Amino acid sequence: MPEGQDLSNNLEANSIEAIQDDPEPKIEKNVPENEPCDTNTAEPPLSKRAMKRKLKHEKWLKWKPIKRAKEREKLKQKKQYAREHNIPLGPSRKALKLVKMETSPNKLRVCIDFSFDHLMTQKDICKCVKQFNWCYSLNRRAQHPLQFYVSSFKDKCKQEIARYNGYEHWDVHIHEQAYLDLFKKEDLVYLTSDSDNIIEELDQSKVYIIGGLVDHNQHKLLTLNKAREENIAHGKLPIDTYLNMKTRQVLAVNHVFQILLAISSDKKSWKDALLETLPERKNAAAKNTGSEDAESCGEEEFEIKTGGEKSGNERCEAESCDRSEHEKKVQDSTCEKKLLECDNKT
Numbered sequence: 001m002p003e004g005q006d007l008s009n010n011l012e013a014n015s016i017e018a019i020q021d022d023p024e025p026k027i028e029k030n031v032p033e034n035e036p037c038d039t040n041t042a043e044p045p046l047s048k049r050a051m052k053r054k055l056k057h058e059k060w061l062k063w064k065p066i067k068r069a070k071e072r073e074k075l076k077q078k079k080q081y082a083r084e085h086n087i088p089l090g091p092s093r094k095a096l097k098l099v100k101m102e103t104s105p106n107k108l109r110v111c112i113d114f115s116f117d118h119l120m121t122q123k124d125i126c127k128c129v130k131q132f133n134w135c136y137s138l139n140r141r142a143q144h145p146l147q148f149y150v151s152s153f154k155d156k157c158k159q160e161i162a163r164y165n166g167y168e169h170w171d172v173h174i175h176e177q178a179y180l181d182l183f184k185k186e187d188l189v190y191l192t193s194d195s196d197n198i199i200e201e202l203d204q205s206k207v208y209i210i211g212g213l214v215d216h217n218q219h220k221l222l223t224l225n226k227a228r229e230e231n232i233a234h235g236k237l238p239i240d241t242y243l244n245m246k247t248r249q250v251l252a253v254n255h256v257f258q259i260l261l262a263i264s265s266d267k268k269s270w271k272d273a274l275l276e277t278l279p280e281r282k283n284a285a286a287k288n289t290g291s292e293d294a295e296s297c298g299e300e301e302f303e304i305k306t307g308g309e310k311s312g313n314e315r316c317e318a319e320s321c322d323r324s325e326h327e328k329k330v331q332d333s334t335c336e337k338k339l340l341e342c343d344n345k346t
Contacts (some may be wrong), residue, residue: 011342104144119219125157131253138258187231189233193236197233
């Protein structure tokens with residue numbers, strides 16, 4: 001047998017044995033040469049907290065239409081009850097659509113600064129965006145809505161507002177730019193409770209900035225320092241002038257907005273706007289001035305309380321007594337009772 005034929009027979013025998021030893025030959029998949037193989041296609045497992053959050057969100061999506069249907073039915077019953085008892089229902093939806101910022105005589109400009117989302121947790125961002133929603137609702141239902149702006153509205157806050165259907169059509173000037181890019185610096189007034197400047201009267205030529213922040217008082221002096229760094233004016237609402245408060249004077253975004261709206265749209269006084277807006281947990285009580293004491297206690301009782309000569313002498317039947325003698329006779333039971341009544345009213 002030729003030598004070449006013998007060599008070929010040996011190669012065939014070796015190849016047959018190799019195939020028999022490997023009964024399940026590997027089949028290569030057609031993978032393009034330029035595309036790398038993605039070995040990490042499976043998503044990483046969720047943590048317990050993430051899984052719980054996901055299930056809660058899915059449950060909320062499931063019950064949302066049912067909840068909305070119940071709310072509509074409840075509103076329908078409320079309107080029916082109001083019609084039967086001649087209770088005013090307020091402006092209709094059709095009437096509200098006719099009231100726009102551009103046609104409103106109220107030209108006061110208010111802007112919420114949303115540049116603090118990096119300082120808030122996701123839960124606080126949800127609360128802050130919800131307060132923005134309340135502000136929009138208040139302005140939409142106002143007889144004369146003010147000019148409502150939102151600045152630095154992006155990133156996390158913009159993702160959160162996407163949960164509100166149709167927010168793009170709200171009658172609000174929503175901007176991603178900072179307020180310094182939207183308005184003149186000399187027109188800006190940053191509202192902060194840490195300021196020493198008390199605002200006694202609103203100026204429609206100014207833009208009042210409200211810090212869009214829910215921080216549970218963790219970042220003190222934040223808005224005041226920002227106003228100073230940017231060299232813009234700052235001020236605070238005249239709460240000390242009209243109210244006694246045992247708690248801090250830091251208010252929520254929607255409360256500040258509601259106060260400004262009540263003054264500019266409804267022409268209410270600072271005192272009335274503050275008392276109607278502040279929640280009960282603030283324990284706010286009105287301060288009474290001298291003129292208010294005179295109206296509530298009566299002219300004679302007011303003069304007794306302040307040491308007036310004529311009324312005090314008449315009440316104590318001591319026309320010839322001087323101021324010191326009158327103060328002693330004020331201890332009479334009748335005069336003392338009048339003083340206590342005046343003190344209780346204050």
